[in-house]
Amino acid sequence: MEAVKNNDLWDNRKKQAASWFKDLQTQIIAEFEAIEDELSGTAKKDMEPGRFEMTPWTRADLNNQADTGSDLQGGGQMAVMRGRVFEKVGVNFSEVYGTFSDEFRSQIPGAEADGLFWAAGISLVAHMQSPLVPAVHMNTRMIVTSKSWFGGGADLTPMVPDDADTADFHAALKANCDAHNPQYYQEHKAWADRYFFLPHRNEPRGVGGTFFDYLDSGDWEADFSYTRGTGLAFKDIYPQLVRRHMNDDWSAEQREHQLIRRGRYAEFNLIYDRGTKFGLMSGGNTDAILMSMPPEVKWP
Amino acid sequence: MEAVKNNDLWDNRKKQAASWFKDLQTQIIAEFEAIEDELSGTAKKDMEPGRFEMTPWTRADLNNQADTGSDLQGGGQMAVMRGRVFEKVGVNFSEVYGTFSDEFRSQIPGAEADGLFWAAGISLVAHMQSPLVPAVHMNTRMIVTSKSWFGGGADLTPMVPDDADTADFHAALKANCDAHNPQYYQEHKAWADRYFFLPHRNEPRGVGGTFFDYLDSGDWEADFSYTRGTGLAFKDIYPQLVRRHMNDDWSAEQREHQLIRRGRYAEFNLIYDRGTKFGLMSGGNTDAILMSMPPEVKWP
Secondary structure, three states: OOOOOOOHHHHHHHHHHHHHHHHHHHHHHHHHHHHHHHOOOOHHHHOOOOOOEEEEEEHHHOOOOOOOOOEEEEEEEEEEEOOOOEEEEEEEEEEEEEEOOHHHHOOOOOOOOOOEEEEEEEEEEEEEOOOOOOEEEEEEEEEEOOOEEEEEEEEEEOOOOOHHHHHHHHHHHHHHHHHHOOOHHHHHHHHHHHHOEEOOOOEEOOOEEEEEEEEOOOOHHHHHHHHHHHHHHHHHHHHHHHHHHOOOOOOHHHHHHHHHHHHHHHHHHHHHOHHHHHHHHOOOOHHHHHHHOOOEEEOO | OOOOOOOHHHHHHHHHHHHHHHHHHHHHHHHHHHHHHHOOOOHHHHOOOOOOEEEEEEHHHOOOOOOOOOEEEEEEEEEEEOOOOEEEEEEEEEEEEEEOOHHHHOOOOOOOOOOEEEEEEEEEEEEEOOOOOOEEEEEEEEEEOOOEEEEEEEEEEOOOOOHHHHHHHHHHHHHHHHHHOOOHHHHHHHHHHHHOEEOOOOEEOOOEEEEEEEEOOOOHHHHHHHHHHHHHHHHHHHHHHHHHHOOOOOOHHHHHHHHHHHHHHHHHHHHHOHHHHHHHHOOOOHHHHHHHOOOEEEOO
């Protein structure tokens, strides 16, 4: 296997993947802004519908990230909306490349020898005004070193559990899994259950979903299709769950419960989440990475 | 050096240290409750003065901590007050002992061979109603494996910086340092500046103070005296700073700023703080460890 996948085949694949992640970001932004317009109930309905604020960034402009000795280039497009349905939602696209420092390259498969890497992806976290609407996370990415793979998944964190929501969310992801490999749903659901878990609380973060990493079946087209399908399954089902509950009134107790549950979300992101930790430690864009933090949290 | 310090000399030292940490907890609780009674200004003055809620715990009763394969015994006394000056303050005493699992013993000096350890300490974090009153942390502890040492320190996190507060806080710690070793202040202040720092933000957590660990000068009595002095310096100066500002009105903007700055505090505790991380990973008491989290936080 070549040391770096710098050839027409891989240049084209990188271009296709980055282009898809950016396109998905655009599609999701349009859908979420439409939801903001549709709100007709709850105390929040008199607020202005939210709109995404777009912040393009390049690595050259960053000055608040850790200095790690890595040589990182590229950039991304942060998109954040503070709305009347979506209290805070970040939908970030990034495409970065360069050379990891000696310290980090040993942690990245295929980067041990020269540290060279390329990565693009979309990362989304939504914290909702209503405690009746589940919080959600979705992230898909393609990584290239001397190896290449896809990773990602989507998982749901209801504050007020709802069996139908959970079943429908899992079913949407399962349909994409089953369309690609009969083993994927079982494996990637179990991976999410293991991953989205807080050992120090002995509790799951939410009701799970799917999680996969280092996906390289040998058929790049199939892996890319499965990765796209994860994003599309999310984009199909999550807006349905939002519309199902967003106009229902909630109680002060439910809101308080939501703020406390968000503390668990914050604990998971800062203590365990590999993307967050690795991103912060390797000199990633702090603002983009921590866009996932809940807007308001209580540890009473 | 003996494998475990199980003899009369060390049994007596452990007893002295544990007894001191518990006594200091009692003294601080009395002082903080007195401050609650004294409040005469601000919108909070019509609230009832806060009182500490005491929760004794033993390791045998815990069921929400990570299962690590270590054999841990002992327990502690959590003390938390949700008051009108102290929005949330935890003053925890603990004395734990046992055998670390193979995974953890390599991380503890002197425990590599048999995993045996004993530890006692007091840990305090105060998050204040008023953004004009600095948040604070103080922690002192004694650890025994086949080695023994003291660790601890105190550091101040003003939300609205005040030069006099900062100078007075440093001066109180310096007086204790200087009474024990002419090098301590410079060394332990520099250690705090290095330690209480968020690389991913390229920001200090607050204005620092002192931090020391693995303190074993060869004179146990002197090290114990320095450790006690750290706690006493804290107990002398911090209440002065609280009383200096607690009756002053604050603005909504200052409160919002405080809630955002608390986000940095939460990030530090969950990403970097060694006591928090090690405590959670090694199967410590999650409730006691996370008593340090701010009661209300914003990541807007």
